Structures are given as structure tokens and as C-alpha cells.
Amino acid sequence: MKLLLVEDEAALRRTVVEALRQNGYVVEVAVNFTQAYEKIKLYRYDCVLVDLTLPDGDGLDLVRALKSDGSPAGVLVLTARDGLDDRIKGLDLGADDYLVKPFHLSELNARLRAIIRRRQFQGQHHIVFRDLLVWPEQNEVTVRGEPLALTRKEYDLLLYLLANPGRVLTKEAIAEHLCGDQIDAADSLDFIYTHLKNLRKKLQEHGADNYIRTLYGVGYKLSLE
Amino acid sequence: MKLLTATTRYYVPLVAGLFALASGLLLLRLNWALRHEADEQLYSEQLYVQRLVMREQRLPPTLFAYQLSRSTHPRPTGFSDTLLLDSVEHELVPHRQLTFQLPLAAAGQSTEWITIRKSLVETHDLLRVVVGVMLGALVVLLVGVVVLNHWLARRLWGPFQHTLARLREYDLQKHQPLSLPAPPITEFAELNQALNQLSERLVADYESLREFTENASHETQTPLAIMQAKVEQLLQTPTLTEDERTLTLLGELHQATRRLSRLHQSLTLLTRLENHQFAPAQAVPLPLDQLLRDRLAMLEPLLEARSLHVTLHIADNLPARTMHPGLADSLLHNLLQNAIKHNQPGGTLAVSLDKSAFEVSNTGPAVTGDPMRFFERFRKHNAASDSSGLGLSIVQHICAYYGFRVRYEYVAGSSWHTLRVEFT
Numbered sequence: 001m002k003l004l005l006v007e008d009e010a011a012l013r014r015t016v017v018e019a020l021r022q023n024g025y026v027v028e029v030a031v032n033f034t035q036a037y038e039k040i041k042l043y044r045y046d047c048v049l050v051d052l053t054l055p056d057g058d059g060l061d062l063v064r065a066l067k068s069d070g071s072p073a074g075v076l077v078l079t080a081r082d083g084l085d086d087r088i089k090g091l092d093l094g095a096d097d098y099l100v101k102p103f104h105l106s107e108l109n110a111r112l113r114a115i116i117r118r119r120q121f122q123g124q125h126h127i128v129f130r131d132l133l134v135w136p137e138q139n140e141v142t143v144r145g146e147p148l149a150l151t152r153k154e155y156d157l158l159l160y161l162l163a164n165p166g167r168v169l170t171k172e173a174i175a176e177h178l179c180g181d182q183i184d185a186a187d188s189l190d191f192i193y194t195h196l197k198n199l200r201k202k203l204q205e206h207g208a209d210n211y212i213r214t215l216y217g218v219g220y221k222l223s224l225e
Numbered sequence: 226m227k228l229l230t231a232t233t234r235y236y237v238p239l240v241a242g243l244f245a246l247a248s249g250l251l252l253l254r255l256n257w258a259l260r261h262e263a264d265e266q267l268y269s270e271q272l273y274v275q276r277l278v279m280r281e282q283r284l285p286p287t288l289f290a291y292q293l294s295r296s297t298h299p300r301p302t303g304f305s306d307t308l309l310l311d312s313v314e315h316e317l318v319p320h321r322q323l324t325f326q327l328p329l330a331a332a333g334q335s336t337e338w339i340t341i342r343k344s345l346v347e348t349h350d351l352l353r354v355v356v357g358v359m360l361g362a363l364v365v366l367l368v369g370v371v372v373l374n375h376w377l378a379r380r381l382w383g384p385f386q387h388t389l390a391r392l393r394e395y396d397l398q399k400h401q402p403l404s405l406p407a408p409p410i411t412e413f414a415e416l417n418q419a420l421n422q423l424s425e426r427l428v429a430d431y432e433s434l435r436e437f438t439e440n441a442s443h444e445t446q447t448p449l450a451i452m453q454a455k456v457e458q459l460l461q462t463p464t465l466t467e468d469e470r471t472l473t474l475l476g477e478l479h480q481a482t483r484r485l486s487r488l489h490q491s492l493t494l495l496t497r498l499e500n501h502q503f504a505p506a507q508a509v510p511l512p513l514d515q516l517l518r519d520r521l522a523m524l525e526p527l528l529e530a531r532s533l534h535v536t537l538h539i540a541d542n543l544p545a546r547t548m549h550p551g552l553a554d555s556l557l558h559n560l561l562q563n564a565i566k567h568n569q570p571g572g573t574l575a576v577s578l579d580k581s582a583f584e585v586s587n588t589g590p591a592v593t594g595d596p597m598r599f600f601e602r603f604r605k606h607n608a609a610s611d612s613s614g615l616g617l618s619i620v621q622h623i624c625a626y627y628g629f630r631v632r633y634e635y636v637a638g639s640s641w642h643t644l645r646v647e648f649t
Contacts, residue, residue: 009447015454022461080446102450102486105457153526168460170476172483180523182558191530215466218476 001116002026004045006036006062007078008054019105023164033057040066047074047115060093067094074115078103100181104173110163127162131208134162143206153178154199161212161222170219196220229378233371240370244363248356255355259348260321264304267323270341278327293341300324300338309342319345384408388417395424402428435500442493449486456482491615494555495602498622503549510545511553517578520557524565532571540579546648548627556623559616560585560644567642586643596633
């Protein structure tokens with residue numbers, strides 16, 4: 001999977017690139033509008049991550065350029081602006097999704113996964129993780145061939161974990177993924193515990209033991225071994 | 226009260242009073258003068274009659290017969306008033322009369338008392354005319370003064386009315402100073418000049434505030450985004466996460482960063498709402514019912530965790546409401562989240578949406594304090610709570626932005642808290 005990250009802020013760029021590479025993506029970067037414009041004209045990417053506020057241009061123009069070229073690349077808009085205005089404009093122009101800064105890197109992973117899945121495989125794609133097999137478009141999960149019945153939120157949670165194998169997912173990131181990024185989760189993070197407990201129990205019943213590790217006080221992690 | 230009415234109220238009684246006083250004085254003085262005149266005449270007639278008698282030693286029988294009466298009985302002498310029947314007009318007419326004693330001793334006759342009279346009818350007519358003219362003049366003067374004032378008000382106060390109209394329709398959002406003209410009247414010219422300067426300062430201040438908001442929003446979100454991403458990456462370092470103490474520290478750091486950025490987003494949203502920085506062009510017709518269902522579905526885990534029972538009433542055939550999608554979402558979300566946050570475990574959440582209002586009710590313990598203050602910023606029911614305390618303030622601002630009315634009600638008996646947004 002080859003990605004292009006267009007981001008002018010060096011510190012943020014380094015961290016995002018690092019996180020994406022850890023997740024197995026091939027990442028190229030563009031630090032400004034001109035560079036990004038050249039790269040999208042010259043190369044093909046599976047997904048382009050565009051920061052809207054660039055020193056020498058508007059990120060939305062990059063989205064426009066990609067769309068007018070008929071590029072198959074997915075577009076994920078990153079915005080530091082209020083978000084309320086840009087997300088509408090971005091989605092209207094044909095961007096696949098948007099994320100308002102500051103975002104959780106794990107959320108970025110999950111959104112990227114979803115975009116690439118939709119674009120590249122037209123849904124005919126499955127995720128394999130240890131004994132798990134997931135067909136995202138059919139909402140089907142099997143453990144060693146046996147179907148696993150999950151509630152909507154448990155399923156969302158599992159997909160979120162699968163998008164971030166081996167990464168520590170904070171409780172905040174999980175809560176915002178499940179309830180929308182507007183949720184002021186400060187008062188009410190405990191609900192994640194219930195969902196995780198249920199998911200873990202169902203996995204365990206099908207012999208998929210110790211898939212989810214708890215990091216006390218911080219969050220959870222999908223264990224690779 | 227209009228300025229004109231106020232001044233008229235003062236000077237009309239004054240003018241009327243002065244006029245009444247002047248008329249009264251004039252009446253008295255004129256009356257006195259006329260009487261004096263009559264007295265003089267009568268006196269001269271007395272002299273005439275006396276002289277006549279002295280010469281002829283007897284009275285001619287027809288002299289002044291109509292205004293003379295003779296009597297041998299004593300009468301009080303001197304001037305007096307009387308009413309006599311006028312034989313021509315058949316009405317009682319006031320007369321002034323003078324009675325005197327005639328010593329007709331030479332003729333051997335007994336003493337006679339002569340009374341001579343003079344009609345005062347003409348005097349009265351004169352008085353009536355004078356008073357009539359005075360009153361007429363008073364009325365004309367008053368009407369004239371009032372009309373003149375109204376005309377002057379329109380003419381002289383015209384620039385003032387113009388300024389007032391301009392001020393009324395002045396909108397800071399347009400970023401235009403007032404630029405009022407300089408009318409010929411000094412006071413108004415000074416007023417306009419002062420207002421022009423004021424509006425220029427306002428526009429400049431507003432502009433810098435707006436720029437600050439925009440810059441602050443962008444400039445602070447970036448370092449926050451970096452902080453958050455770095456902490457998240459730090460959490461992925463296996464050597465660090467092995468140690469529970471480090472892990473806890475990192476977890477708390479991550480939470481604080483998130484809270485800070487959320488707080489920042491909320492404050493930026495509030496500032497933008499206060500400054501009306503949402504382009505009307507971005508408002509689109511929204512199906513609020515669909516939005517509400519989506520929001521509730523998203524919050525389901527929270528509802529489940531608190532074992533809250535939700536009753537949802539959505540009226541049929543709701544018209545789409547033209548709003549900014551982000552603001553509509555924020556409005557619904559904040560109201561729902563507020564009702565969840567302040568609910569009691571196992572409580573109920575009643576949501577209803579119809580053509581005229583959106584209502585969220587929740588069970589929960591009574592809260593102390595003035596309900597109007599719930600909408601204040603950083604107002605928290607529980608001071609130790611981690612929530613920002615901005616939710617209801619955002620609700621109020623969004624409602625104000627769209628001209629909706631928002632009300633809080635509490636029914637003590639059933640412990641129902643209701644927040645009602647009326648679309649008007």
C-alpha cells in the first residue's frame with residue numbers, strides 16, 4: 001500500500017509517517033502544495049492524506065486536481081481548521097473521509113483501512129488475523145471457520161482493533177471511534193470496558209484466547225502473539 | 226415619549242397659564258376703566274341736571290325720562306349697579322346708576338331723590354369682544370406653535386432621525402464603518418462624527434478579534450495535534466509500556482492533551498458563533514429526524530453503560546430545517562450528552578422532535594442554583610467533573626444564532642429535567 005502524506009508541519013509529519021510505516025504502509029511525503037501537486041501528477045498512490053492548510057496553497061485544490069484526473073486514489077482530508085466548514089467542502093469535492101486535528105493515530109489507521117478496502121477491493125476483501133477471518137462488507141466474523149455473533153458495536157470495536165494490530169489504543173480513541181469524535185468522553189469512559197469484556201468473552205468461547213491485552217488505566221491492545 | 230411631546234407638555238400649560246392670567250388682568254382692568262368712564266358720564270349728567278334746575282327752578286318733564294327716576298322717598302345716594310328691563314329688547318340689562326338728592330327748596334317743593342342710569346350693555350359687549358379676541362389669539366398661537374414645532378422637528382431633527390435609522394440597521398458583520406454625513410447643525414455633526422469614529426474603532430477591533438480567533442484556532446491546534454500524536458507514539462514503545470508507572474503517566478498525559486484540545490475546539494466554536502462566522506451559504510436543508518436517529522445510535526454504548534431507557538417521539542412528515550450541518554449536529558449532540566451525563570443510572574431519557582420544537586428530558590436529582598446560569602460557560606453541576614462545562618453554553622449560542630428559544634424546566638415531583646428548543 002503506497003500512501004502520500006501532504007503535511008507542512010515537520011513534527012507532526014514525522015510522527016504520522018512513523019505510525020503509518022509501523023502499520024506496514026509505504027509512505028511518501030510532500031511538505032507543501034507544489035511538491036504534492038508534482039507527486040500526484042507523476043505517481044500513483046493508493047491513498048492521499050491531505051492537510052488543508054498548506055503554506056503555498058489550499059489542500060482542497062489538491063483534492064480537486066486528483067478528482068479531475070480521475071485518480072483511483074482514496075483521499076483523506078486532514079484539517080486543523082474548525083472542521084465544520086472544511087469537512088463539508090472536502091466531502092463535496094469527493095474526498096473519502098476527513099479527520100479533524102488533533103486526531104488519534106489509531107483512528108487514522110482505521111479510516112485509511114476503510115478507504116483502501118472500499119476503493120481497492122470493492123468490498124471483496126477479508127482481514128485475517130491469527131485465527132480470525134473477517135469479511136468487512138458482509139459484517140461476518142469467523143474463528144477457525146466458526147461464525148462469531150457480535151453486536152454492532154462489538155463488531156466496530158473488533159474492526160478498530162484489527163486496523164491497529166499491536167498498537168496501544170487509548171480509551172479515548174476507542175470511545176471516540178464508537179460514539180463519534182464529538183463525545184466528551186471524560187466522564188464516561190467506563191462503557192468501553194463492558195464492550196471489551198463482552199467481545200473478549202465471545203472470542204474466548206470460540207477458543208481465541210488472549211487476543212486483547214489490557215493496559216491498565218490507558219487502554220487496550222490487539223496482541224500479535 | 227418623543228422629545229417634541231415632552232417639550233410641548235411643558236410649554237403649553239405655561240402659555241395657557243400666562244394667557245389666562247393676562248386675559249384676567251385685562252378683563253378686570255378694562256372693566257374698571259369702562260365703569261370709571263360710565264361713572265364720569267353719569268357725574269357730568271348730574272351736573273347738567275343740577276345746572277338745569279338751578280336755572281329754571283324745576284325739572285323739565287321729559288328730560289332723560291328713560292334713564293331718570295325721581296322719588297320723594299329717600300334713596301341711598303351714590304353709585305350702584307342694577308338690572309333693568311330694556312323695553313326694546315325685553316331683557317334684563319345691567320345698568321350703572323347714580324342717585325343724588327335735589328334740594329328744590331326754592332320752589333317750595335319737598336326734597337327729591339334723583340336716580341340717573343346708564344346702560345352697561347355696550348360695556349359688556351366690548352368685554353366680550355376683547356376676551357373673545359384674546360382667547361382666539363391664544364388658540365391660534367398655541368396651534369401655530371405646535372405646528373411650527375412639528376415642522377421644525379421634521380426639518381431640524383431630520384439628520385438625527387437619519388443617524389438613528391442608520392445605527393439601527395448597522396451590522397458589524399459587514400465590516401463597514403458607519404460613514405455618516407456631516408449635517409449643517411453643529412450638534413448633529415458632532416454626534417455623527419463621534420459615531421463614525423466609534424464604528425471605525427469597532428470594525429478594527431472586531432476584525433482583529435476575528436483574525437485572532439482564526440489564527441488561534443489554527444496555530445494552537447497544530448502543536449496540540451503534534452503533542453497528541455507524539456504521546457500516542459510514545460505509548461507504542463514496548464520498553465516504556467512495560468513499566469506500569471510510566472504507562473499511567475503517559476495515559477494521563479494523553480488524556481490531558483485530549484481534554485485540552487476538546488476545550489479549545491469548544492471555545493473556538495463559541496467564539497465563532499458569537500462573531501457570527503458561519504457563512505449562511507453553508508446552511509443546507511437538513512432532515513433533523515435522521516440526524517437525531519444517527520446521533521442516538523452513536524451514543525448507544527453510553528446509554529447502555531448507564532442502563533438508560535430511551536423513549537423517542539418523532540412527528541411524521543417533518544420539514545427539513547435549513548441549518549449548518551456542523552451546528553445542527555453539535556446542537557443535538559450536546560443536548561443528548563447533557564441528558565445522559567446528568568441522568569441517574571437506570572433512568573429515562575425522553576426525546577421528542579416535532580415541527581415546532583426539539584425536547585430532551587431526563588430523570589435525575591434536583592439541581593440547585595438559578596436555571597439561567599446553567600447556560601454559562603464552565604458552569605458545572607459537579608465541580609470535580611472532568612467535563613468542559615461548555616455543552617449547554619454551546620447549545621444556547623447555536624439557538625441564539627438561529628433565533629431558536631431554549632428553555633430549562635424542572636418538575637420536582639417526577640424529577641424530570643427538560644431542555645426544550647423551540648424553532649421560531
